[in-house]
Amino acid sequence: PPAPPAASKASPAMSPEVAGELHAEALHAISTGEHKIRQHKGEANAYHSYGEDKVHAFAGYINSLLQSDPDLSDVMPVDTHSDALFGAVSSGVLLCKLVNMTQPGIIFEKAINTKVKGIHHKIENQNLAINSAKAIGCNVVNIGAADLIEGKEHLVLGLVWQIIKIMLLKKVSIRDFPELAVLLQQGESLADLLKLAPEHILLRWVNYHLSRSGSDLVVSNFGEHFKDSKAYVLLMAAICPEHCDKAPLSEPDDRRRAVRVIANAGKMGCKHFVTADHIVNGNAQLNLAFTALLFNEFPALELPVESEVRQEMAELLDDDNAEDSREERVFRNWINSLGLSSDVNSLYEDCKSGEPLLEIMERLVPESVNWKMVKRGTKIQIKQVQNCNYVVDVAQAIGIKVVNLGGSDIEKGNKKLILGLVWQLMRHDTIALLEKLGGGKKVTDQDVIKWANDKVGTKGRMTSFQDADLANSKYFLHLCDSVSPGVVNWDIVTPGETEEGKEQNAKYVLSVARKMGCGVFLLWEDVVQVRQKMLMTFVGSLMALDAAKQQE
Numbered sequence: 001p002p003a004p005p006a007a008s009k010a011s012p013a014m015s016p017e018v019a020g021e022l023h024a025e026a027l028h029a030i031s032t033g034e035h036k037i038r039q040h041k042g043e044a045n046a047y048h049s050y051g052e053d054k055v056h057a058f059a060g061y062i063n064s065l066l067q068s069d070p071d072l073s074d075v076m077p078v079d080t081h082s083d084a085l086f087g088a089v090s091s092g093v094l095l096c097k098l099v100n101m102t103q104p105g106i107i108f109e110k111a112i113n114t115k116v117k118g119i120h121h122k123i124e125n126q127n128l129a130i131n132s133a134k135a136i137g138c139n140v141v142n143i144g145a146a147d148l149i150e151g152k153e154h155l156v157l158g159l160v161w162q163i164i165k166i167m168l169l170k171k172v173s174i175r176d177f178p179e180l181a182v183l184l185q186q187g188e189s190l191a192d193l194l195k196l197a198p199e200h201i202l203l204r205w206v207n208y209h210l211s212r213s214g215s216d217l218v219v220s221n222f223g224e225h226f227k228d229s230k231a232y233v234l235l236m237a238a239i240c241p242e243h244c245d246k247a248p249l250s251e252p253d254d255r256r257r258a259v260r261v262i263a264n265a266g267k268m269g270c271k272h273f274v275t276a277d278h279i280v281n282g283n284a285q286l287n288l289a290f291t292a293l294l295f296n297e298f299p300a301l302e303l304p305v306e307s308e309v310r311q312e313m314a315e316l317l318d319d320d321n322a323e324d325s326r327e328e329r330v331f332r333n334w335i336n337s338l339g340l341s342s343d344v345n346s347l348y349e350d351c352k353s354g355e356p357l358l359e360i361m362e363r364l365v366p367e368s369v370n371w372k373m374v375k376r377g378t379k380i381q382i383k384q385v386q387n388c389n390y391v392v393d394v395a396q397a398i399g400i401k402v403v404n405l406g407g408s409d410i411e412k413g414n415k416k417l418i419l420g421l422v423w424q425l426m427r428h429d430t431i432a433l434l435e436k437l438g439g440g441k442k443v444t445d446q447d448v449i450k451w452a453n454d455k456v457g458t459k460g461r462m463t464s465f466q467d468a469d470l471a472n473s474k475y476f477l478h479l480c481d482s483v484s485p486g487v488v489n490w491d492i493v494t495p496g497e498t499e500e501g502k503e504q505n506a507k508y509v510l511s512v513a514r515k516m517g518c519g520v521f522l523l524w525e526d527v528v529q530v531r532q533k534m535l536m537t538f539v540g541s542l543m544a545l546d547a548a549k550q551q552e
Contacts, residue, residue: 052083055153057273057286058160059085064272066097071114086151089160091116092125095148098160099132102167105524107132108504110492111511122149124487124515130159131514135521137332138162139339161285168292169198172205173345179301183208191413194346202291206231209238209300213246222291223284229257232279236264239298243267255280265290270297326523328415330534331422334521338363347422348413353378354387357410358394360425364432365398385411391421400424423533426521430540437547445536451543455482465532465539472496473505473527479539480512483546487516502528513538518545 059078062085067076075088089095093114100107107128113121126145134140138159147155174180174193183204184193193201203219210217213234219225226232229248236244244267248260258276265271273289328347335344340359344350351357355376362369373390375383389407396402401424409417434443445465453461459482460475469475474496481488492508494501506524513520518541522534 053278053283053286054157054161055083055085056080057278057289058157058164059088061164061272061289062094062098062160065101066094069097071112072097083153085160086153086156089156090149090151091122092129092145092148095129095159095163096125096132098163099129099136102163102170103136105507106136107514108507108511110489111508111515119149127517128511128515131517131519132511133159133163134337134519135333135514136163136166137336137343138166139337141339164289168289168296169202171296172198172201172292177299177301179299179303180205181303182301191346191349195349197343197345198292199288202288202295205295205299205301206235206291209235213238221284222287223282226287227280227282228254229261229279232261233257235294236261236268239294239300240264240268265294268294268297270294326525327419327423330521330523330526331419331426334426335360335422337519337521348415348418351418351422352388352411352413353384354391354407354410357391357421357425358387360422361391361394361398364425364429368394368398381411395421395424398428400428426537427533427540430537430544433544434540434547437544437551448536448540448543451546452479452539455479455546457482465535466530468530470530470535471528472502473509476509476527476538477505477512479542480509480516483542483549484516487512499528513542516542516545518542 059080063077063080066072069076071093075084075091075094078084078088093112093116096107096112100109111128113125116122116125123145126148129148130140130143130145139162140159143155143159148159171177172180174190180193180201181190183201184190185204196204199222203222206219210219210231215234217231217234219231233244233246233248237246244264248257248264251257251260255276258279261279262271262274262276265274270290270293272293273286274283278286332344332347335347335356338360340356340363344356355374358369358374375387378384378387385407387407388410391410392402392405392407395405400421402421405417405421410421431443434448435441449462449464456462456475456478459478462470462475472495474493477488477493492504494504496502496505503524506527509527510520510522510524518538520538520541522531522538525531526534527538
């Protein structure tokens, strides 16, 4: 089919307002190096632009990850010179596989409808992909199964980029790569590094190697500062001297220098995402992806085994309590899925300012926060304590129990109390949805249990969210099958009498729930260990889904 008109030009039927928005969007794309802009007409005559560069780059990287997967033989390899990516994601299988590459095991593979026989299978697969992406911290607001099946370009690209970005940046954390501690600057503590976004840590990593190479070059963004390729030349020579040197610096032409950088990247096994044109055009998104790829393959950082920093790190992360560590990850992913003004990288450290907690409460109860009372972006301890005191006040006002919780507890990073507060906010989110769907009627834990028992009928019974029998997941599987008859493949379900059997059932039931359309954040360990708090949100999500179906 003919290419749509350029995004910077308005079609005759387009209103001036839409034309203005479209023009601004195209200019933004061009400013990040996306010179090939396509226009797509969406619902209600809305237009969206997207860069072909991203489409081709993402397709190439996905091919490198999934090309040998037999379940994707009908779409692999995705053509990297067309818009084939949008059709390749239609069945949902590719997106499910991509999410599972990002966090292995988040999707139980047998729950994916690999033999798609109709639209129902596609919808289930897309629900599974969307809700699993949400569970690893993607913001999927306004993305539905139908959007992905139809291949709506801006939504597909937005979700694919979030998934790839999480995959590429998950190692850029002192939790996963302690050697990053060598990037600490004068006067900083590990807690400061823990709060930094992965993108900022990555820039600091580049500057660390630039400095060690004897250069006074400093980069502070992934666009303009990489256009001349000099940062790449110095970085690659420092981290992989066996394949790269500084010779390209003698090349006077920026594009030819970029071509030599790409050639060296091929020798390093990192030839993904960027072309010479992407570099000279300053495509920030693709430069970020390429730099992350270089870090993952050649970090070139060393932290002495006897370093005092290692002990400080062990105390800061406190991994002795695996249960709290899991909760922190689950709550952090839930918060990030809400799409706050900035991602939470460390629950305890980031909450010390009070701002993320206030943003969450504003999301849950609009206009509950008077932002004039908040000291935004403050680094001053006494003002952070004031923010945290206000967090406690707002929490009380919206019905959160804050017994024994003070603002100083949050500012000091008290793990137990912060986990307790965030858990209540997460529960409030679930209960508020149930009450909204129920016409405003108050909902208690006992109401949720009664609903579940009524649904399951004679096939099981739960007296509380602490029942030991819940560990085998059979009750929850019956509950899912009652809400969406036929959604459970009972041939997959084990008797649940061994630890392995319980684990398989737990992984399966979470994927089944996500397949049905539930945004659940708990982990399989929460089910097997019968974690009361997390199971309540799980059953509450199923109850909300059922209530929504009744209203359709």
